[in-house]
Amino acid sequence: MLLSGLSQRLQEILGKLRGRGRLSQADVQAAMREIKLALLEADVNYKVVKDFVAGLQEKCLGAEILTSLTPGQQVIKIVRDELTALLGGAASALAEADRGGAVYMLVGLQGAGKTTTAVKLAKRLQAKGKKPLVVSLDTHRPAAREQLAIVAEAAGIACHRPQGEEPLALARQAVDFFAQSDYDVLFLDTAGRMHLDDALMEELEAVKALVKPTEILLVLDAMTGQDAVNVAEGFSRRGLADSIVLTKLDSDTRGGAALSVRAVTGKPIKFVGVGEKSAQLEVFHPERMASQILGMGDVLTLIEKAEAAFDREQAMKLQEKLRKRQFTLEDFRSQLQQFQRLGSVEEIIGMLPGAARLGKLQFDEKEISRFDAIISSMTPAERQNPDIINGSRRRRIARGSGTSIQHVNKLLKQFELMQKLFKQFDAKMARKGRFNFPFKI
Amino acid sequence: MNLIEKLSKGLSKTRERMAATFATVFGGGAEAARELELMEEYLLLADVGPVATAKILAAAAENRRTVGLLPAVRNELLRLLSFNVRDDKKVKIFAGVNGTGKTTTVGKLAHFFRQQGKNVFVIGADTFRAAADQQLEEWCRRTNTPVFAGKPGSDPASVVFDGLHSNLARTADYVLCDTAGRLHVNKNLMQELAKLVRVAGKACPDQIDVFLTLDAGTGQNALAQVDMFSQWVQPTGLVLTKLDGTAKGGIAVALAQKFSIPIRYVGLGEGPDDLVPFSPEAYVDALLPQVKNDNRRH
Ligand SMILES: Nc1nc2c(ncn2[C@@H]2O[C@H](COP(=O)(O)OP(=O)(O)OP(=O)(O)O)[C@@H](O)[C@H]2O)c(=O)[nH]1
Ligand SMILES: [Mg+2]
Secondary structure (H helix, E strand, O other): OOOOHHHHHHHHHHHHHHHOOEOOHHHHHHHHHHHHHHHHHOOOOHHHHHHHHHHHHHHHOOOEOOOOOOHHHHHHHHHHHHHHHHHOOOOOOOOOOOOOOEEEEEEEOOOOOHHHHHHHHHHHHHHOOOOEEEEEOOOOOOOHHHHHHHHHHHHOOEEEOOOOOOHHHHHHHHHHHHHHOOOOEEEEEOOOOOOOOHHHHHHHHHHHHHHOOOEEEEEEEOOEOOOHHHHHHHHHHOOOOOEEEEEOOOOOOOOOHHHHHHHHHOOOEEEEEOOOOOOOEEEOOHHHHHHHHOOOOOHHHHHHHHHHHOOHHHHHHHHHHHHOOOOOHHHHHHHHHHHHHOOOHHHHHHHOOOHHHHOOOOOOHHHHHHHHHHHHOOOHHHHHOHHHOOHHHHHHHHHHHOOOHHHHHHHHHHHHHHHHHHHHHHHHHHHHOOOOOOOOO | OOHHHHHHHHHHHHHHHHHHHHHHHHHOOOOHHHHHHHHHHHHHHOOOOHHHHHHHHHHHHHHHHHHOHHHHHHHHHHHHHOOOOOOOOOEEEEEOOOOOOHHHHHHHHHHHHHHOOOOEEEEEEOOOOOOHHHHHHHHHHHHOOOEEEOOOOOOHHHHHHHHHOOHHHHHOOEEEEEEOOOOOOOHHHHHHHHHHHHHHHHHOOOOEEEEEEEEOOEOOHHHHHHHHHHHHOOOOEEEEEOOOOOOOOOHHHHHHHHHOOOEEEEEOOOOOOOEEEOOHHHHHHHHOOOOOOOOOOO
């Protein structure tokens, strides 16, 4: 969920600072402890965390607290910006060949997802008008070459199968065939290997020397833990990693390995695998990865979604009402309906500044329709002024809406919380003379 | 090579590097705080994770005064990892996320049991991944084990049903069942697995082990994996693969602590012999730094 965990804890630590303009040393230190923990839970390498937090501390000390954000969010923003910077600049494409066809090698540990990724990349280039060819050099794992052939065929990608049981000989045949053909991109799938297996690493070096690849992609499982730095270092030290592909990001991993490999190798992360199908490969987005590592989900995507789905007119009216303190249950309901259009409500609520402090303010889709039913069973007077809803009215509403008194109580409690939240904004914004609606509108 | 040697060899690479730092601190009676800090770092770098690490250090705090920090932590780890594993079930189903080593483990375990003179039968219920059947068949050819691999695209639960009702299954001492890799967040695939296990349980009541296969390189996400798999099937054990690399598989400690799920086998390479039953002593000794002059008491 968005702004869960870390955000909530930072909010608690820094919540008291609202009146002050700057973060003090003690505040920052307390915040850094939480950030360190969050990064470790996300599997960022311990040593990388230590360096990162040390650098971060300076950035946060004395940072001005922006009026539009709470101090907790301010720190998160700094952390996220720093993480994004560390994870790399704008998304980059595959290297282009100087002349002739481009040759890409996929390398990595056993089970990382090289074969699937080879076909996904080929498919991607094919969609851009290229003529890709895939060849497996994996003589090691039983049926590895069959796997590539089948996956390639299913994706409509050409696969060449040289004869033999020796990777170097296969590689030679592959590049010869490629040179004679009218394919213009060659993907070489290699056997998975441990970076400390000298014999197998030397074999890769020999293949590299022979085929002179345009780019070597190190394929890494996004669920990898602390060992990611050793793997990345092992391959990159031997010149066997020019860029990185992270796989299995469709799991719920926080993906701290991304940060680790970046920090250790300095090599760009170019693509991420998000499913088993050949189309499920995406360009790497550093800012999204940063949010994910912090456990904040895909903030940017949600903001985009929110911007697209939010009704501008209604939002303006809502602002007006908030200013006049006329936020009623009716408004609450229309808010919830808007949220519903955005997909997961929980995530959207998380985007409201200060939402972490609300703690319990979480709804699922079922709850929203329940709330809807409850509000429909109220009289106009009740909707306008919920204070009058006493015990007997609650019973009546529960019966009318087919829910229970607990449900009615919960709704009223959450409405109250939301009202409180908006009042805070209202007061703050009145001081500043402007009102920043949670979503950009 | 015996088990301890094999395990230690697998884990020794990173350990050597760390042990150098450690010897100066633990051997030399350095300040308590520094010692604790180093141990914390050590456990975190092994993927034990912040939560479990804190708990282990807290639990070790008491004994530390009498036996020293390293032995205290060692004892706590042994306590966490010593499972009371009951008698083996006949049918073992291997499940887990993609690429963790399920198929290879089935191949290696078949070899392991066959070396003990057992009758083994293998069922290939990965009908999804390309060439999964051929991979498994090749493993079984190597180890001379009868195998029934389902046709690509067929229903995995039906494959298991047919396999378990065959004569080969009836006469076997062990039936090992390979399944397709699946992410724990994929509800459809988890339902599919639950159905497969249910069908197996009907065919062979009380005879089912579900072993989650876990790559030793996995980080904290393994907690989510076990959590989710446990909601759909009841895993009875864990196989920790790829301990022959630099990854230490410390996440297994966190899993033991949170779920009490026993580790059953350990994978140490890609050859048929590279699988050993889990031994807490060997694992913990391979995990922790070895210091010559520590005053460990048994
Ligand atoms: N070094 C090493 N490699 C292993 C070990 N166990 C499995 N592997 C390798 O890891 C890769 C993946 O193993 P598989 O057995 O195909 O994994 P899987 O879980 O069946 O994979 P899917 O069916 O695709 O989900 C192969 O290259 C294996 O040889 C191990 O203990 N050590
Ligand atoms: Mg398999």
